[in-house]
Structures are given as structure tokens and as C-alpha cells.
Amino acid sequence: MPLPAVQLDGTIVLQAPDLDLRATLLCGQCFRWEERGTGFFGVVSDRAALVSYRDGNLLIAPATPLKEDEAAFWRNYFDLDRDYEALRRQMALHPVLREACAFASGIHILRQPFFETLCSFILSANNNIPRIKGIIERLCACFGPALEDGHFGFPSPETLAALKKEDLAPLRCGYRASYLLDAARRMASGELDETALKAGPMPDARAALQTVMGVGPKVAECVLLYGLGRMEAFPVDVWMRRALLEHFPQGFPEEYRSCAGLAQQVLYHWVRQSGKSGEKA
DNA sequence: AGCCAGGGAGTCG
């Protein structure tokens, strides 16, 4: 008999039989989760929570007051309603993807808030993950809404759009400051329509995203995948380029397009952690 | 000191 979604102590219990929480939160798709004891603490949008995994269930202990849609919010964030079994079944048809899947099973593609994702990956350009995390934390602490537990939510496009690049000096994000402001202004002006980016043709969505300063092919694919839920997106960095050359000399096969995003994430996890394809320590 | 970090913009030819 299924557990109620919200327990008496406020903990939300979500069934997630095939989820690898640790791999999902540490594989480089998100920047605001920190391992804490047996779980992870993080802030998404304006909600903070301590999450953990036990007996096939994802346990969410919100650190900010529960909203009416709390369970639905986290269910969507962790992408629990997508049929990952079907995606992995399809990937198992390809020898390379099958091997990568076996190594990194249980990774979910997070459905992160769009603007937050856009900013995060603009900041990721020619940067390393620890420093990206630091910049994002300073961005939230300086300009984000104060949450009830002392943490800070992600600033709104309107808030950032009203700033000048000198105001962003405390972030120490270098030349990316003006890119951040451009993204915020495009959002605030309504020029970037999240609904259209989610539903419209991929080429149109790519082109629209790349009109933002600091958004090139790589960042656009990341935003499409992690911030707009578009599984057909396929971010390619130098490592992935190497892996593609080695394992997919004719390019990523179109017949796997519907699971491309997960395939990319799994391949990335695989080549970075198992020493496959490129021998950097 | 020098190199690298999940790239991208600007400028050449």
C-alpha cells in the first residue's frame, strides 16, 4: 500500500525505484546541492530541502514552509514521471550506450527552473564546477530572496535586469557579468518565451537561446536539456567530442534522438569516471 | 609561473 505523499512530520515521500540520487545530483547538471550526511541539501528556485534516498523512495524534508504544490514540485524537479525504464531499454540496443548505462544507471535528468538554468550555464563557460557553485551562491546571497531558513532563493530576471554590471562585481564572475545581465533583460522583456522554447521546434529554440550573449551551442543544449526538459538536446563539450569520435565516428545516431539527453549524461559520467576515452587523470 | 576549467565573442582569411 503506497505511502501518503506527505507524512505528518512534513517529509514528502516519492516512489522512485530506479533513481540514483547521488549520481543525479553530482553529475554536473546542477550546482546548488551539497552532500550532507546520508543525504543532500539544496535550494531550487525559492525552496530549500534536505533530500535522501531509502528503500526505493525519495525523501524530501523541506527546510522552507510547505506550499500547496510541494510534492508535485519535487516530483517534477526529479523528473519522476518520465519513463526512464523505456529510455534505458532503448539505449540498451546500442552496445556503447548499454555499457555506459550499466556503469551509470539511475541518473535522472533534472527539470530545473529555466532562468536559473540559463544563468548557471552561462556562468559555466570556461569555468570549473567549484567556482561556478561559488558564483551562484554569491549571486543568490546578493540578489536572491531571503528564505525562511536563512538561505537564499534564486534572483528573478526583473531583479537582475535592473542592475548594472558593476553591481555584479561581488560575484567575481569576470566577463560573464554582462552576459548575465543580457539574459535577465531578455527574460524580463518577454523576448525569451519559456513556453515556446519548451514546445517549439528544436532548431527555433536553439536559435532563440543563442541570441543571448554568452549562450553558444554548448550552453544552449544544456539549457534545453536541464532547464526546458527537452530530452532531444545533446550537449557536447571537449570530452564528449572525444567520446563521440571514438564510439560514434559517424556522429550520434538519429534513431536514438529521443533519449539523446540521457545518453549524453550517461556517456559523460562514464568517460569522466571510468577512465574511458581520453586518459586525463 | 603557467596551466586548466563541461565556451563564447570578436576578428581575421
Added chain:
DNA sequence: CGACTCCATGGC
């Protein structure tokens, strides 16, 4: 188009 160079910052 393709092949450069520079871009701020911090860690090693």
C-alpha cells in the same frame, strides 16, 4: 564557414 585570440577568476 574555419582557425585563431582573448576573455576574468581562482585553484593547483
